[in-house]
Structures are given as C-alpha cells and as structure tokens.
Amino acid sequence: MTTHLDATRESYDTVAEDYATRIGSLFAQEPISRSMLAAFAELTSGPVVDVGCGPGHVTAHLAALGLSVSGVDLSPKMVEIARRQHPDLRFDVGSMTALDLPDGELGGLVAWWSIFHLPPAELPAVFAEFRRTLVSGGQLLIGFHVGDERLSPERAYGHPVSYDAYLLRPDVVAGLLGKAGFEVKARLTMEGRKRPQSCLLAKAV
Template identity: 60%
Template sequence: MTELDATRAYYDTVAEEYATRVPGLFAEDVTGRAMLGAFAEEVRADGGLPVADVGCGPGHVTAHLDGLGLGVHGVDASPRMVDVARRRHPGLRFEAGTMDALGLPDGGLGGIVAWWSILHTAPELLPSLFVEFRRVLAPGGRLLLGFHAGNGEPYTGQPRPEGVAYAIHLLSPDHVGQQLEEAGFTVTARLTAAGDRWPQVCLLARAGT
C-alpha cells in the first residue's frame, strides 16, 4: 500500500467523525482564517479567477472561501470525504482527485489552498507537487499552504480498529519556501502559530509571470 493509498483509506474510514469535529476547530482558528482572508482579498484584487481547495476534506474551508466571495471547488483523494462535503455543502462542487495530478487546464486558476493537506506528502515529493500547482495557476495566482512545522520527520498516528493509520510529515518552513521558489513562486507572507502538538505554519505565495 502506498502512502497515498493509506491516507485515502484512513480518511475514508474517519470521514463522518472528522466532519463533525474539524469545523469546530476551524471556527476557533482566528489566525488561520485571517490568512485565508488575505488570500481571498488578493485573489479578488487580481480579477477573481476560480480557486481550488485541494485536500478539502469535508468542505468547511471550501465553504468559507465561497463565503469570502471566491468561485471555489474542492478536491480530495478520499471519495468518502467528497461524499460528506457534497452532502454538507450541496451548493458547491467537490471532486475526487489527487493534488499531484489535478486534471485542470494550464493557467486557469487564480488561487490554490492546501489547508493542512500537503503534510501527507513526503518532503522529497513536494517539488513535483508544487510544479503541478504552478502549472494550473495563472501568472500572479496565489497559493496558500497550511502545515505542521518540523524538520521533515514523519509521524504515524494510532491505527484505527479497521487497521488503517495516517502518516504526516512535519515540514521545515524554510525548506518548503525554497521548494516553492524553485517551482516558480515567491513567498509573500509567513505566519507561525503555536499548536497543540507542533507549531503551525501558513505560507502565502505568488506564482511568477
């Protein structure tokens, strides 16, 4: 089983309880929502091209971006999560898919949000992921990343009774910033906040022309 397969299986298993728990945590995340607000303002100022919320989970961030006036759709590798998102937010579009192959035309998006989703990607695979993000973004398009900070070390959570477990990677903000620059982005803002277990980092970047 690949890491992607394991992640998909885990979120398929926990989709319903995750959808019940996480939106409440998001409502308490004042600093994170401030970064999402800055992202939305910049996308609107650039003409308001569509936005993708990749690794959207149950769709709470997608719905928040919609409320900020963006045309947005969600993408998630877990079909069960997509089902939950569609049920909870019937007016929005959600699709099953992976971040490394979005299946979107070149340069069609004004923004991408990956809100605590790139941390399921091994650090050595992030450069190709960021190249894919750059491909689908219009020149000047915005990218907002949220992740747990560390030095690249993996963490595996407790397995479920069904036998599936998730793995995350604690990512170095400096290293992620360097990888973004190599993929054609300029980091324009960085926020670090205390987390329950690890520091939380948001990076806002702009695609080159």
C-alpha cells in the same frame, strides 16, 4: 502494492464522519489562521481550488468570502460528506499529485493542512503541479505543521489508520516553492495545540 496515496485514501475514508464532526469546531477556533484565508481571498481573482478539501469547511468559508471555489479530495467518503454538507458547491475526487485541470486555469489554490501526508521528496513535483494550474500572478496558500519528523500514528479520530504524516520546516517549504516558480509574500507561524503550525502565502511568477 499499497502506496502512500492508497493508505491515505483508505484511512480518511475510515475516519471521514468523525473527522467532519470534529474539524468544523476546531476551524471555528482558529481566527489567526483564518486571517490568512481572508488575505488570500482579497488578493485572488478567478477560479480557486481547495486541494485536500476534506469535508469542505474551508471551501465553504472561501465561498462565503466571495470566491468562486471548488474542492478536490483524495477520499471519496470525504467528497461525499462535502457534497452533502455544501450542496451548492462543487467537489471532486482527485489527487494533488495530478490535478485534472488545464494549465493556467486558476486564479488561486489552497492546500490547507493537506500536504501533511506527502513524503517531502514528492513536494517539488506537487508544487510544480500547483504552479502549472495557476495563472501568472495567481495566489497559493499552504498551511502545514512545523517540524522535521515523520509520524506514523496507528489511530486517529477514534479509528485505526495506516498513513504517515510529515512535519515541515517553513524555510524548506519556502525554498521549494521558490524553485517551483513562486514568490513567498507572507509567512505566519503559530503555536499549535500539539506543535507549531505555519501558513505561507505565495504568488506565481
């Protein structure tokens, strides 16, 4: 039986090259959201993991801000591209649903538009997994698309895909983070190209 993780992995393996070509230029056009990455970097000490790192553009940006950072992604093809484009950084294949990390190892964790494909019912367990890996006082930064819809696109980045995507309400995400052991310290909501986007900066308590 194909799970949503399998569908997401296979879809991103399919679109990886075209995604990597397009996403770098889009990221360069997002100074407001990058300001949250800058704040995260200033507040964070210790190792950082960028979960759902894709081709590694955010991982590299965080490294340029002075952080000791590595990336994890579900898609082997994305990890292959990340390693090729950023050979000085570490990238591993893995899932945010079960991170291969000891308890309390990280000073910070970033999920930059990478919880998009998780069914909302799985978010409590994933946020608990994030909290498990962070030291007390560690920083978490999450970016996501705002809404309350489930999307099932048939094509993306010029290729057929088979994943679902979920829009989320900031208050709902903040509430789930609170239950998982985080205190939300800052919120940013932006009008996106197609729909609003939100970033939440939280501290592990």
